[in-house]
Amino acid sequence: MKKESGGLFEKLLETQQIFKNREYLRPTYIPDNLPHREEQIDQLARIWVAPLRGETPSNVFVYGKAGTGKTATVKYLMNELEKTGDEVSRKIEVIHLNCEVVNTKYRILATLANELRGKIQEKDPDAEDLPDQVPMTGWPTDQVYSVLLEILELEEQIVIILLDEIDKLISKGADDVLYVLTRINSDLANTKTAVVGISNDLNFVPQLDPRVVSSLGEEEVLFPPYNAPQIEDILKKRAEMSFEEGVLDDAVIRLCAAHAARGHGDARQALDLLRNAGELAEQERATKVTTKHVTKAFHKVERDKMEEAIRTLPEQSKLVLLSALLLQERKARKIGTGDVYDVYSALCRQNGLEVLTRRRVSGLISELDMMGVLNARVISKGRYGRTKEIELNVESIQARAAIEDEMYVKDLNSITSSKQEKLG
DNA sequence: GTTCCACAGGAAAGCTAGGATG
DNA sequence: CATCCTAGCTTTCCTGTGGAAC
Known part of the structure; x- marks a missing residue:
């Protein structure tokens, strides 16, 4: 883009640091402070104190559009739950499955069994009576199920099964696992399980087997989209952590928030835009991130999306x-x-x-x-x-x-x- | 006013791959 | 193994139509 002249060190010297740590802007980062989700956190926390008292928590169905903080909130609470569980010496295990990746009945059951097995082995490398690892393919599904039961029963514990992007199961026709998973407790004596379903698709519920709806939908938590000021707020908090001081002005954040709010209040998209704008400024060796960078980044993001759409x-x-x-x-x-x-x-x-x-x-x-x-x-x-x-x-x-x-x-x-x- | 082009776009039947089922 | 089902394409057949040319 720019002319490539001048010595290497010269260039590096004049480079103004834009980012302090850009990791905080990535979608994988889970903040321990989730603004504007207090109500949802409260609802979910009420449900999930149950295991700390040794009771079975209700199954929960969490839904809301993309980028409304569902996964972040649930993961955050799960971390807290496991931590607090250790403190009061209750064994609480959370298994996180992304149904976009693990999307068949067999693989869900197998992954559950293997994950739990792994956790036991980790703690006690020479544990006895451990069933064999379930192979990725080959067994009849009911055999996988009975191995899963066996592993669940090894210790008294509460297992929370977190199914992210659960709506993907329907299109793959694997939604009958949900029926199995929600009834698993009736085959267990020591261990209790609960299912948490996270869905982007608001129309997901009506497509389900009514029996699954009644058990999975014991509790429902809705994550509404963020509005522009809320996104702005979120961006500000993250920007503080990830950008050097003074490289960012309020207008930049406001513009990012406005772009995202014009869509459907997708915070992830807003963070992505902010990061891209920062990276663009960095490439240009600018000293500040300006609204121009945001606009440019916006177009870049749009173009990338389009290119991907065309490619597929x-x-x-x-x-x-x-x-x-x-x-x-x-x-x-x-x-x-x-x-x-x-x-x-x-x-x-x-x-x-x-x-x-x-x-x-x-x-x-x-x-x-x-x-x-x-x-x-x-x-x-x-x-x-x-x-x-x-x-x-x-x-x-x-x-x-x-x-x-x-x-x-x-x-x-x-x-x-x-x-x-x-x-x- | 009529005609008539070059399509739009609805309805329904046909085809096919893949998966479930007997 | 054959057979049945289903979803997603695609074809077939079709009726509809805005407005320049007559």
Whole structure:
């Protein structure tokens, strides 16, 4: 970006430190102070004092949109709970599972069994009567279940099973584990278990088996989105810890908060934006982070999201998008559905791929429109019919990189020239 | 006012992969 | 193993339509 001249040390010397410690801005960091979540903390704490008294805590269902502090709050409370449990010498184990990663019945049960086994072994390396480690695959599910029961019963304890992103189980069709997990207590004598489900999807509950809803939903805690002042507050606290003094002014934080609040009050997004702005300032060797950096970072984050979205597009959609990109590069005239279809089908034939129908391509264009990769509005050209006028919403170099267009564009000229003849 | 283009976009049937089930 | 189910695409068939040209 900038010219690379001057000695190495010279450059380093003039570098102004922006960050004190950027780790505090990362989504993995769990603060021990969660502003504006007092009510939720209170609700959850009331539920989770039970194990400290040796009682079984209720199952809890925690829901709220992304970046509303669900996971952070629950993890924070779980840490406290385990600590306090040690103090009053109650054995409380928390097993944290992310259902996006561990997303089948088998793997959830197996992971639970193995984690608990690991914890016992850690404490007492030559523990006897330990069942074998459950292999990642191969056993019948009910055998895994009975091993899990066996391990649970080894000691008197209370086990809290934390299922993060529990809504992912539904799409994977693994939601019947929930039924098993919520009834596990009836097969246990010494140990008590409780399930905590965390979901981003507010519509998750109605999709569940009613039996699971009644047991998992014993208690429900809702995490509402943060509003702009609240996000600002959170950012301020974190910024104090992570930035050097004086490199940040209030306007920067306010802008980050405003961007995030305009979405759906996603604090994670706001922190991410702030970190990116800081890193940008650092790269530019600026002495302060300004609102300009925030705006730049905002666009960068948006572009990255878009690029990722394009990269993970199905092949056919990529080809449709690529066709539109090629057309836009070649000519100024407005692009219509028919134009895209011509180029698209030529591309498919060149690559020996199946050519989808016009109807489908029209649908794919609409999907790309909804994604925001392009704008397609229906216009009428009178006698010359109706079509969607397509305008790309992405920089073509970046988009083509994301599509990996070299794979597809082999003989560009024949596509565009045949196109030219048709127009001619 | 009518025509008629070049599509839009709804409905429903067909196809397919993958997974569950007998 | 065959068979059945399901979800997600895709095709087929279809009716609808804004406005320039006639």
